[in-house]
Amino acid sequence: MTYKIILLGPQGSGKGTQAQILSKKLNVPALAMGQLLRDEVAAGSDVGLKVDGILKSGNLVSDEVAAEVLQARLSRPDAVNGYVLDGYPRNLKQYAAFTFDAPTHVIVIEVPREESLRRLGGRLTCSSCGAVASTKDGAKEGDACACGGKFVRRDDDTEAAINRRLDIYDNDTTPMLGKFEEKGVLVRVDGVGSVEEVRERIMEKLAI
Numbered sequence: 001m002t003y004k005i006i007l008l009g010p011q012g013s014g015k016g017t018q019a020q021i022l023s024k025k026l027n028v029p030a031l032a033m034g035q036l037l038r039d040e041v042a043a044g045s046d047v048g049l050k051v052d053g054i055l056k057s058g059n060l061v062s063d064e065v066a067a068e069v070l071q072a073r074l075s076r077p078d079a080v081n082g083y084v085l086d087g088y089p090r091n092l093k094q095y096a097a098f099t100f101d102a103p104t105h106v107i108v109i110e111v112p113r114e115e116s117l118r119r120l121g122g123r124l125t126c127s128s129c130g131a132v133a134s135t136k137d138g139a140k141e142g143d144a145c146a147c148g149g150k151f152v153r154r155d156d157d158t159e160a161a162i163n164r165r166l167d168i169y170d171n172d173t174t175p176m177l178g179k180f181e182e183k184g185v186l187v188r189v190d191g192v193g194s195v196e197e198v199r200e201r202i203m204e205k206l207a208i
């Protein structure tokens, strides 16, 4: 069985954590678009040079160029047996550009808005490696990360900013889910509970 998984969910759903868990369990790469773009720039490939030019001119990478980067990444040997794609595509335009591969499962981790706000309100992010911790678990601003960096509160983790991102998810991502539902690959998972509980629900739905 090949698992080509897209993992979606609103901010604060814990999908990044679950993507890492699934990646290890299935021995396939966990991919996120932001990192793919940075990797491609660092590699200096043709499309990487294109991305670099777009970003340096202060523009956003178009859905077509992002799709080009993703297609190149999925053709690499380690992704031949599957992948866990974290948070992409996230709207109908990106969905329309994602023509070169077919996911076997699109897992949506569902959490109510109050839960996202509660989780993200206490979120601290490592300024070096991007790892997250929560003040609800006793972490404090300035704490050291295992990588040697420090945990900080991001400017975009204010309640207003979080609400704006959740609105974008409701308006842009939710309508796209219907497309995957029509294809019979959509899997909805309740995201309320511990990382371990959500992990078990996902494994159960995937029958792994």
Ligand SMILES: [Zn+2]
Pocket (backbone or CB within 6 Å): 126, 127, 128, 129, 130, 131, 145, 146, 147, 148, 149, 150
């Ligand atoms: Zn770190």
